[in-house]
Amino acid sequence: MSQISFLSSLSPSPLPLLGRQADISYHAARAKSILNDPKATGMGYWSINPYVGCAFGCAYCYARYTHRYVMERAAAKPEADPALQDKLKKMPPWLAFERHVVVKENAPSVLRKTLRQGSDKHLGLIRGEAVVIGTATDPYQPAERTYRITRGILEVLADHADMNVVIITKSPLVTRDIDLLTRIGRNSEVSVHISLITLDRELARRLEPRAPTPESRLRALVRLRQAGIAAGVNCMPVLPGITDHPAALDALVKRVAEADATYIGACALRLQSAARQRYLPFIEQEFPHLASRYRKAYANGYQVSDGYREGLSRFFRGLCEKYGVKTRDYDADHAESAIAEEQLRLSI
Template sequence: MRPPITPRGRGTAHNPPNRFAPITGEACDDGWEQEVPAPCLTEVRLEQAKTVISRNQSPDVGFDRSINPYRGCEHGCIYCFARPSHAYWDLSPGLDFETRLIAKTNLAERLEAELSKPGYVPQPIALGVNTDAYQPLEREQRLTRQALEVLLRFRHPVHLITKSALVLRDLDLLAALAEQRLVSVSVSLTTLDDELKRIMEPRAASPSARLRTLRTLDDAGVPVSVMCAPMIPMINDRELEAMLEAARDAGARSAGYVLLRLPHEVGPLFEAWLAEHFAQRAEHVMSLVRQCRGGADYDSRFGSRMRGEGPFAALLAQRFRLACKRLGYGQRQEAFGLDCSRFAPPGQQMSLL
């Protein structure tokens, strides 16, 4: 069979069964194959969540708790490490991840209840980590804005990471949080090439829009950083220095990067994407990926999963370090100094200590 045609505005046409599925099927050509795929509309399920603050003990990330208003992500980034999480709802990490979304409609209510629990100790909450809190669905659901309103009322520190210009809609809340040193925003930047962005992150903001977002946030006094992630060998790694420079000029105060991660079902989806868009270099790309992962598509060990190992990974780390030094990132405030001491649930007296 010929490979399926990726629907316009989606990251993949493939919808493989998830790794927990008891039954799988195999497609065959019966002579009725359509050359043009049917439109893939987005379906939204509404969920009443029991809890909304997720905890982690990973040494590779700078936070121990996070909030994700949505499951699945309409941005459709082919490389997204969160795709395998859709398997837990018996959905495919492929096209289902982009088109069958779940919204936690009681997010604000549950967040307020969890922050109000006796003995709760505040630490910065990462908002929008597994999937983007400002994906297109947020325009109508407004769950991220509701969460920010709760966090502002409780004076709780929060860190946002997004690749959407929609974050500027909430500039009023972000500026109010920034005045109390309660917020920082990281904008994910993967390329400066509009065409590469189109096929790699079909419904995410354009590179120029992300740079404008950085500049607008910085002008409003909101601490901003750039995350060059993921860096993909022979696809976008050559842009690393240019992206860091463009982000610095737009106001980014610090920077980070992550090497491409291909856990579980993401590996085959990414390889199919390479075959469709970069057939001539696909084998070379995957060879370099595996050299960074001990010969496998992915290595999940703490300490290496974000950076990889081997000559290519070491060279990428050196390039990042030298570029940050040259651009002055090393002289900028790294952690933004989010203030946990201001935390005060409404109706409760602040500590006098």
């Protein structure tokens, strides 16, 4: 897929500054389209991303380098803010992803118009095809408290029936929208996937420096389940040598089961080039004893060895049987296979 196709989802704009929060800047953008077609992205489902970039700063994030094309194009505009141009020149793309977040201000209205048109292209959405919110950003990152783009999108989806709405997030802010999720659930399928890779608060802070604490995510899971909303946990990615210790995984699955999760799924780290450029230097700095092992383990591609993944899958299935929670084995699920980076850009 071409870079031009990816960029066409946003109208040409110098990305005017909306506001700041500490060292994070928020920029306005007008979306020309908001629903990403599975035929274009190769993901196997529709996707919506209310923001470009993410303030949580997870070291392993695979979506960081999709952000630079939007920022580079905006900075190239003659009317662009010189200060923004200067900052982007000095800032590596992986850091810009979490420091300059793009807000798709008109996303709800664009979605409403798209669904109102009722073209054959979108008929699958009312036949149960999944639409996933948050495939390349967190829809409930701090920006959402102010700009409420995700809530606006849910308000639109609540007006339609026979859909399959999925939300992926690390944030307990999702519980703010329990009212809308309940409305959607009356006429459609709706589920929330909470991303949680460790219960260790200090380790989580090193890996996901601005993300909500593990405890707050578990509390959100409990609230969602008490409200009757299908909600589970994505233990993704499992980081070899860091979050894959048997006792730690056992404790995590136990806590998730106690929270009455609908399911828990796991997948080993997939280190495509977009993530590799940030993650491997991070390992060298934070976990130097693992650096050479990582480079060897991922020397021949984005996947760790078949033996590791198969062993992880067996162990994880055993834990889920032990604690009586349903499991999703993403490493064994071909529908969840990694997508090409050119296709990933289209999902923004």
